[in-house]
Amino acid sequence: ADTAAAPTKSVPVAAVEALNVISGGPHAGYRANHAKGVLVTGSFLASKDAAALTMAPHFNSSKPVPVLVRFSNGTGFPAMQDANPNASPHGIAIRFQLPGGASTDIVSISASTFPVATPEEFVQLLQAVGQSGPDAVKPTPIEKFLASHPIAQKWVSTPRPAPESFGTLAFYGVNAFEFTNAKGQSKFTRYQILPMAGEKSLSAADVAKATPNYLMDELPTRIAKAPVKFRLLAQVAEKGDQTIDGSLAWPADRKLVELGVISLTATSPDQVKAQKALLFNPLSLTDGISASKDPVLLIRPAAYGVSFGQRVQ
Numbered sequence: 001a002d003t004a005a006a007p008t009k010s011v012p013v014a015a016v017e018a019l020n021v022i023s024g025g026p027h028a029g030y031r032a033n034h035a036k037g038v039l040v041t042g043s044f045l046a047s048k049d050a051a052a053l054t055m056a057p058h059f060n061s062s063k064p065v066p067v068l069v070r071f072s073n074g075t076g077f078p079a080m081q082d083a084n085p086n087a088s089p090h091g092i093a094i095r096f097q098l099p100g101g102a103s104t105d106i107v108s109i110s111a112s113t114f115p116v117a118t119p120e121e122f123v124q125l126l127q128a129v130g131q132s133g134p135d136a137v138k139p140t141p142i143e144k145f146l147a148s149h150p151i152a153q154k155w156v157s158t159p160r161p162a163p164e165s166f167g168t169l170a171f172y173g174v175n176a177f178e179f180t181n182a183k184g185q186s187k188f189t190r191y192q193i194l195p196m197a198g199e200k201s202l203s204a205a206d207v208a209k210a211t212p213n214y215l216m217d218e219l220p221t222r223i224a225k226a227p228v229k230f231r232l233l234a235q236v237a238e239k240g241d242q243t244i245d246g247s248l249a250w251p252a253d254r255k256l257v258e259l260g261v262i263s264l265t266a267t268s269p270d271q272v273k274a275q276k277a278l279l280f281n282p283l284s285l286t287d288g289i290s291a292s293k294d295p296v297l298l299i300r301p302a303a304y305g306v307s308f309g310q311r312v313q
C-alpha cells in the first residue's frame with residue numbers, strides 16, 4: 001500500500017518553534033528572536049561616494065532621510081538581561097523612509113559572521129541548544145553539533161563582551177547584497193555599521209554591577225544629550241569572492257566605502273506598542289539593491305513572518 005508522506009514542517013516554522021523551545025515561548029506580543037529592544041528615530045545622510053555603488057534613493061539623496069531604528073538583545077526571552085552573554089549578538093534593524101512614502105530595511109547583528117551557512121543547519125543548531133538543558137546526557141546535542149561544525153564552534157567561542165552602550169557597538173550585515181549603480185554596474189557588498197563614539201565594552205567589574213536593562217535605559221539618556229551616530233559602510237567583494245555563505249568572512253583588506261552617517265536623535269514614544277506593530281524585513285529592498293543567493297538571507301522574511309503572525313495576535 002502507498003504510504004502517504006508525513007507532512008514536513010517548513011524550515012521557517014521549525015526555526016521559530018526551536019527558538020520558542022529555547023526561550024520557553026511563544027511570549028505573547030514578543031519576537032521569537034531579538035525579543036527585547038528599544039526603538040529610536042533619527043536620519044541618514046548619504047556620503048558623496050555612495051552613488052557610485054548604488055542608485056538606491058537613500059544613497060543618492062542630498063537631503064537627510066528619516067530612519068527608525070530598533071536595537072535588540074539576542075534570544076526570544078523578553079526579560080533577557082542586557083549584560084547576559086546570550087544577549088550577544090545584539091541586533092540593529094534600520095528602516096529608511098524613502099522619498100515618496102516607500103521604505104527599505106537593513107537588519108544586522110553585532111557579529112561579523114553567522115555560525116552556519118544554511119537555514120537547515122541553523123534549525124539543527126537551535127534544536128540542539130533546546131535539547132541541551134541541565135538534564136541533558138553528555139555529550140549533549142549542542143556539544144555534538146559543535147564538534148561536527150568547526151565554524152559554529154569558533155563562532156560560539158569568540159568573545160563578545162557586553163557593550164558599554166548600543167551607541168558603542170559595531171554591527172554587521174553578514175549576508176551579501178548586490179548593489180547596482182546608475183550605469184548598470186553591479187558589485188556584491190556587505191554592510192558594516194560602526195559607532196562614531198568608538199567600540200567600547202564593559203569591564204568584568206562593570207558587568208557585575210550592570211542593571212538588567214542598562215542598555216535599553218542608557219540609549220534614551222545618551223540620545224537626549226547628543227545625537228548617537230554610526231557610519232554606514234559597504235564592504236565590497238572582489239571577483240571570485242563567494243556571496244552565498246554568511247559564515248565566511250571576506251578578506252579583511254576588501255575595500256570599505258562609506259555610504260553615509262546615521263544620526264539618532266529621539267526615542268520613540270509608546271515603545272511597547274510601536275515595537276509590536278513593526279516587522280523589519282531584510283528583503284524589503286529598493287532600486288539598486290538586490291538580494292544575493294545566500295539561502296539564510298532568502299529564508300529570513302518567511303521566518304520573521306511566522307514570528308510576526310504569532311506575536312501580533
Ligand code: HEM
Nearest residue numbers: 015031033034070091092093108109173174303304307308
Ligand atoms: C536562518 C536564519 C535566521 C532565522 C531563522 C532568524 C529568525 C528570526 C526571527 C524569527 C526573528 C523575529 C522576527 C519578528 O518577529 O519580527 C528575528 C529577528 C531578528 N533577526 Fe534573525 N534570523 C536569522 C538570521 C539572521 C541574520 C543572518 C541576522 C543578521 C545578520 C539576523 C538579525 C535579526 C535581528 C536584528 C532581528 C530583530 C529585528 C527587529 O528588531 O525587529 N537574523 N530573526
